[in-house]
Amino acid sequence: MKLYLGTHQPSWLGRNLGIPLLVSHRRLIGRRTFPRATHPWALDSGGFTELSLHGHWQTDAATYARAVRRYATEIGNLDWAAPQDWMCEPHVRARTGLTVRAHQHHTVTNYRQLRDLAPELPIIPVLQGQTVVDYHRCADLYEHHGIDLAALPLVGVGSVCRRQHTREVEQIMRSLTARGYRLHGFGIKLTGLARYADTITSSDSLSWSFTGRYQPGCTPTHQSEANCLRFALNWHKRATQTLPPHHPETLASAA
Structure with a gap:
């Protein structure tokens, strides 16, 4: 497994940081050029923000597939990409x-469309819901x-971020693992990983950036640590050191 560091800064993909990153489609769309990735990375579709803002996906499957193909080609080193899934949180x-x-x-329909449009791309299916x-x-x-989800290298589990530390989500993860799925939990923080x-x-989290908002900047040019590379790397190092030793490949990334 890999520990992805989530970031709002696509330029970090081109930095020789020694760790894989996760970047949102919303941070890449509209850019004319991209950095070449020095290490493996993953793509979040930005669905939570898309649905929260608009109540539907404004981008169709064909357009999204073209964007992912461009990222895979021009940035390179793409491990996987999330589909245009629909989160199930009550407010969404x-x-x-x-x-x-x-x-x-x-x-499910979107994943099938993307698979048909771009079978060569590493787009993963995502499970959505509220209860087990x-x-x-x-x-x-x-x-x-x-x-056949059990035959795939990774299956995402969405709509768990805000309750990732609860017994209910633990039950969800354990019951899905029992079906033979290799799971990526979107938004799983250290409190959830402890359970x-x-x-x-794998899992993803942007908690380092939220924490950094309330930290004074480490240089005169930083008003906060919300997008500070040094702060992010220190958080990543501490996170890996506190993960359960019996599961060293657990992955934390950003949505």
Whole structure:
């Protein structure tokens, strides 16, 4: 497993940092040029922000697939990319006006579209829901369409960020692992990893940046540490040192 450091700064991809990064599509879209990645990285689709702002995806699957293909070609070293999934948090559903089942249907449909449009790209499926039953229903929906999740290198688990430290999410992760899935938990912080790091392959978190907002800048040019590379790398080092020793490959990244 890998420990991805989430960042708002695409330029960090070109820095020889010695660690893999996770960057959002929303930070890359519209750029005319990209840095060449010196290490493996992953792409978040930015779906949480997209749905929260607009109540739907403004970008269609074909356009997103072209963007991911460009990132894979021009930046290089792309480990995987998230699809245009539909989060199921209550406030997101209030914005879309749709049910959990509808969000799951849109998520699975988009993954199938992207797989057909760009089978060569490492786009991963993502499970969405709220309860344990929801996530298994979403998994069954993928399986119904002939997608063998257990055969894939990684399966994302969304809509858990704000409750990642709870017993309910632990139950979700353990029950999905029992189906043979290699899981990436979106937004899993150290409090969640302390509960169930043994069950997942990877996770992502932007907690270092949120913490840095309230830290005075380390140089006169930094008003805070929210986008400070030194602060981020120190956080990453401390995070890896505090991960459970029996699961050294746990991965933390940003959404």
